[in-house]
Amino acid sequence: MSSPPILKLALPVPLYRYFEYRLPAQPTFGDIRIGVRARVPFGNQTLVGIVVGKHRSPSLPPGKLKAVLEILDDEPVFDPVLQKVLFWTASYYQQPPGEVFSAALPGVLRKNRRITAATCTIYRACTDQAGGQVLHNAPKQHQVLELIQSHPGGLSSGEMNARMTHWRPAVRALIGKGLVEEIIREQTMARTPNTRAQPLILNQEQQHAYEQICRNMQEFGTYLLAGVTGSGKTEVYLALAKDVIHHGRQVLILVPEIGLTPQLVRRIETRLNVPVARMHSDLNAGERAQAWLQASTGKADIVVGTRSAVFLSFKNLGLIVVDEEHDLSFKQQDGLLYNARDVAIYRAKQLSVPVVLGSATPSLESQHNVHRSHYQRIVLSKRAKRAKIPQVKLIDLRSKPVTDGLSSELIQAIDAELMNRHQVLLFLNRRGYAPFLLCHECAWTAECSRCNAHMVFYKKQNILKCHHCLNQEQVPAACPQCNSENILFLGEGTQRIEDRLKEIFPNTAMARIDRDSTRGKNTLQDRLDDIRKGKYQIIIGTQMLTKGHDFPNVTLVGILNVDHGLLSSDFRATEHLAQLIVQVSGRAGRSLHKGKVLLQTHQPEHPLLNCLLTRGYREFSEEVLKQRESCGLPPYTFMLLIRARAHQQDLTYRFLQDVKSSMLCAGASGLNLFGPIPANLERKAGMYQSLVVAIASSRNARQKHWAELIQQHPLAKRVRWTIEVDPLETG
Numbered sequence: 001m002s003s004p005p006i007l008k009l010a011l012p013v014p015l016y017r018y019f020e021y022r023l024p025a026q027p028t029f030g031d032i033r034i035g036v037r038a039r040v041p042f043g044n045q046t047l048v049g050i051v052v053g054k055h056r057s058p059s060l061p062p063g064k065l066k067a068v069l070e071i072l073d074d075e076p077v078f079d080p081v082l083q084k085v086l087f088w089t090a091s092y093y094q095q096p097p098g099e100v101f102s103a104a105l106p107g108v109l110r111k112n113r114r115i116t117a118a119t120c121t122i123y124r125a126c127t128d129q130a131g132g133q134v135l136h137n138a139p140k141q142h143q144v145l146e147l148i149q150s151h152p153g154g155l156s157s158g159e160m161n162a163r164m165t166h167w168r169p170a171v172r173a174l175i176g177k178g179l180v181e182e183i184i185r186e187q188t189m190a191r192t193p194n195t196r197a198q199p200l201i202l203n204q205e206q207q208h209a210y211e212q213i214c215r216n217m218q219e220f221g222t223y224l225l226a227g228v229t230g231s232g233k234t235e236v237y238l239a240l241a242k243d244v245i246h247h248g249r250q251v252l253i254l255v256p257e258i259g260l261t262p263q264l265v266r267r268i269e270t271r272l273n274v275p276v277a278r279m280h281s282d283l284n285a286g287e288r289a290q291a292w293l294q295a296s297t298g299k300a301d302i303v304v305g306t307r308s309a310v311f312l313s314f315k316n317l318g319l320i321v322v323d324e325e326h327d328l329s330f331k332q333q334d335g336l337l338y339n340a341r342d343v344a345i346y347r348a349k350q351l352s353v354p355v356v357l358g359s360a361t362p363s364l365e366s367q368h369n370v371h372r373s374h375y376q377r378i379v380l381s382k383r384a385k386r387a388k389i390p391q392v393k394l395i396d397l398r399s400k401p402v403t404d405g406l407s408s409e410l411i412q413a414i415d416a417e418l419m420n421r422h423q424v425l426l427f428l429n430r431r432g433y434a435p436f437l438l439c440h441e442c443a444w445t446a447e448c449s450r451c452n453a454h455m456v457f458y459k460k461q462n463i464l465k466c467h468h469c470l471n472q473e474q475v476p477a478a479c480p481q482c483n484s485e486n487i488l489f490l491g492e493g494t495q496r497i498e499d500r501l502k503e504i505f506p507n508t509a510m511a512r513i514d515r516d517s518t519r520g521k522n523t524l525q526d527r528l529d530d531i532r533k534g535k536y537q538i539i540i541g542t543q544m545l546t547k548g549h550d551f552p553n554v555t556l557v558g559i560l561n562v563d564h565g566l567l568s569s570d571f572r573a574t575e576h577l578a579q580l581i582v583q584v585s586g587r588a589g590r591s592l593h594k595g596k597v598l599l600q601t602h603q604p605e606h607p608l609l610n611c612l613l614t615r616g617y618r619e620f621s622e623e624v625l626k627q628r629e630s631c632g633l634p635p636y637t638f639m640l641l642i643r644a645r646a647h648q649q650d651l652t653y654r655f656l657q658d659v660k661s662s663m664l665c666a667g668a669s670g671l672n673l674f675g676p677i678p679a680n681l682e683r684k685a686g687m688y689q690s691l692v693v694a695i696a697s698s699r700n701a702r703q704k705h706w707a708e709l710i711q712q713h714p715l716a717k718r719v720r721w722t723i724e725v726d727p728l729e730t731g
């Protein structure tokens with residue numbers, strides 16, 4: 001008899017390897033499929049891992065291998081294509097494979113548990129005889145029985161609740177008397193009944209886009225749908241989705257943030273009337289588990305999700321859409337470092353299905369890929385409704401009177417729009433009241449004691465907060481350095497702008513949208529709904545407001561201060577700034593009324609800003625691409641960052657210096673290594689942060705598995721280090 005196979009497992013530990021386990025002789029395990037979960041001993045704990053391979057040639061004598069404790073599934077939790085995607089993710093992004101596999105599972109499956117479909121209870125009458133006689137002493141029961149009898153299909157608890165209060169004791173009694181029965185049923189996915197909206201007729205450009213993609217539904221292709229804001233990209237996704245669903249397949253739509261999912265889900269449900277699942281970080285464990293089940297069993301025709309939804313299991317995925325593909329939030333910033341857009345492209349390729357990247361401001365990477373004929377560009381050049389793309393006008397702030405960040409020209413423009421009962425949107429990427437505290441006598445500034453960063457002043461709570469760690473401090477009554485009471489609160493955050501505007505426009509309803517004002521589940525959603533309903537006339541917000549939101553009555557957008565984007569040291573800063581300006585501007589004039597955008601700046605002559613505003617985003621990006629090429633920067637080269645964090649800066653340097661030397665020894669030919677240098681935020685939450693930047697002329701030159709090498713380094717256990725492939729922020 002041949003010995004049982006050795007199982008290769010991905011375990012959720014921060015190590016860059018797979019693990020081998022043997023199967024115990026007894027009891028027999030039957031045929032174990034790749035992709036099932038197994039519970040195994042690991043050190044002095046037990047872990048749930050994924051079986052990713054089986055073989056008969058262990059690297060250790062089988063006697064030395066530990067035995068699997070339990071196999072948790074009959075059916076794999078990942079289909080073979082998704083397994084391949086996870087292998088690739090771990091390898092391309094140089095991340096611990098077990099953590100990649102684990103991240104692809106809902107929390108429930110990471111533990112020793114299973115997901116069962118959500119059920120609901122249905123109450124159905126066992127008799128159609130009137131109950132008046134039997135129940136003459138129990139009027140409530142009589143009433144309940146009549147209600148249930150009037151619905152021959154039965155009523156769920158929710159439906160009962162909607163029709164009657166305090167019905168439960170009566171139902172219990174009726175069940176006891178054998179007049180009503182209780183049936184447990186699998187919950188069906190909610191659909192929006194009877195609201196099926198009329199499909200829009202695609203305009204010529206949309207139709208062309210739709211046909212071009214539709215023609216090649218059975219094969220892989222990456223389409224860059226470059227459509228100006230409001231050009232109806234979403235309508236193209238919907239038309240394609242309808243087709244895919246018609247052929248019995250599913251659609252995954254990735255969106256950059258949670259705030260966009262309910263809006264899109266509603267739009268899909270009313271239009272296509274199909275079951276849609278949502279997947280994002282605001283869901284609780286049960287909701288995530290159900291979403292996972294709906295996608296993997298094929299119950300959901302469409303899944304709308306943020307970044308991590310790219311790892312969901314599907315029964316039959318036929319199309320992937322990445323909306324706002326340029327958005328930085330597709331790149332995970334901590335924990336697992338991967339780019340969901342790029343994983344989506346790889347997944348589509350393995351599935352031989354199309355992937356559509358939509359954006360009004362495509363990333364330079366994607367445009368470069370169009371130039372190299374890797375992606376196909378499809379353009380939507382006009383807004384779908386009558387509205388025109390608004391022109392951006394600069395307000396030169398130099399030597400003009402500005403109070404609390406608002407120029408008089410902007411205030412007049414706001415006034416004019418309010419008179420017309422239109423909405424005004426003001427963008428400022430800084431929350432809090434004032435970002436600096438400065439002593440007027442000795443120039444002391446309030447710095448966070450744990451970070452290299454200014455403390456932000458919150459006026460209402462009269463407190464200082466650090467936006468990089470959770471640190472909060474009292475506002476000093478006098479300067480801690482010279483005891484002067486002459487302390488200035490400098491600069492503007494969204495709260496200061498709101499206060500100032502309330503003084504100027506006392507009778508105007510205002511909404512502030514930033515991370516401080518939208519904590520709590522659904523708060524953001526409710527606020528956005530209220531804006532759309534016209535409850536607020538002035539909306540002040542940060543980045544959260546820029547993405548995809550459609551506020552039809554906004555006619556004026558004011559961009560208060562983006563100059564720091566022009567001065568930043570990050571080589572991508574101008575690209576991100578241009579995307580921001582175009583996206584924020586795109587919130588203006590989306591409906592019948594003409595829109596207007598005013599941008600306040602101290603740098604009205606900045607060449608790139610002028611290029612963007614006079615010649616448009618596409619020409620701007622061609623300019624920036626030329627610069628990147630001449631400087632040897634991505635997308636013409638390939639980058640990798642190694643970051644180290646420790647309580648002593650010296651330790652981070654020593655570690656990175658050694659890592660750099662060993663990389664050079666290991667034959668990092670074709671790889672230019674820079675650093676170690678301190679990160680932009682040199683110290684965060686008490687830890688020093690430093691980095692080494694590696695730039696390669698080809699992907700292959702970079703792709704050696706450096707993490708394995710770094711892991712073996714003697715100092716690797718004393719610093720916290722990460723490796724980031726294709727970083728989007730290099731600070």
Ligand code: ADP
Nearest residue numbers: 200201202203229230231232233234235384385
């Ligand atoms: P995008 O996703 O490009 O920002 P949307 O798909 O949200 O644009 O469309 C913007 C607006 O134009 C929406 O209100 C949408 O209903 C409308 N719209 C899109 N396509 C059409 C069309 N073919 N006919 C009429 N209205 C359209």
Ligand code: ZN
Nearest residue numbers: 439442479482
């Ligand atoms: Zn002082």
Ligand code: ZN
Nearest residue numbers: 448451466469
């Ligand atoms: Zn801090």
